[in-house]
Amino acid sequence: MKGTKGSETKALIRETAFKQFLTKDYSMVPLKDIEKSLNLSRGCTSYHYPTKQELFIDVINVYILDVQRVKHASDNLSGLSLFEYFNQYVDNIAKAMDRLSQFVMPEANINGMRAYMSLILQAEKYYPGFHQMLSEIEKNEMAQLRQVVVKAQKDGEIRSSCNTDLLVQQIRLIFLGKSYQDALRNGLDVNSLREQLYFIYFLIKNK
DSSP: OOHHHHHHHHHHHHHHHHHHHHHSOGGGOOHHHHHHHHTOOHHHHHHHOSSHHHHHHHHHIIIIIHHHHHHTOOTTGGGOOHHHHHHHHHHHHHHHHHHHHTTSOGGGTOOHHHHHHHHHHHHHHHSTTHHHHHHHHHHHHHHHHHHHHHHHHHTTSBOTTSOHHHHHHHHHHHHHHHHHHHHTTTSOOHHHHHHHHHHHHHHHBOO
16 A cells, blocks of 8 residues: 555545544544445555544544645735735635535535534544644634734725724634534525625725
């Protein structure tokens, strides 16, 4: 299991496990089910992932932490207006949600956002150090947003009287609140999220 073939097998195991962990609790996903669905031997699975926890951690690294790290990455952040940042922010979230939908079977009638948030809660429980890593990613995202807000104030795009820190927190809370609300319904409505951010924007925009 070396080289390209080994890498492909590992990726296939990880992807199959991700689908399982999205819809079931960690404790309810036996390795034998993953092996059976892929027609793999225990030896093959163990070569790549000696334990279920190691497999789970790799799933979380690839499908949650890495996604969160790149979701709002931008090479030209310094040149973005706040309005452009909002659009990029929502567009990147939409791309992440589209990618997630590829792993949630439509016929299973599963709310993708709810499944994803449930997986994050499982990671808090079964992945040592996950909370600190996710917190660091969120901290960096907040710092990134703050840079954009400060630039928008200096450029006269939005009112300079706005409390920068409170505005950044408010924008973050809109996303978290919308995600939670929609997780209880039919999944994150990115168009509605965009409307909420536009509403905030036009309240603080310079006339």
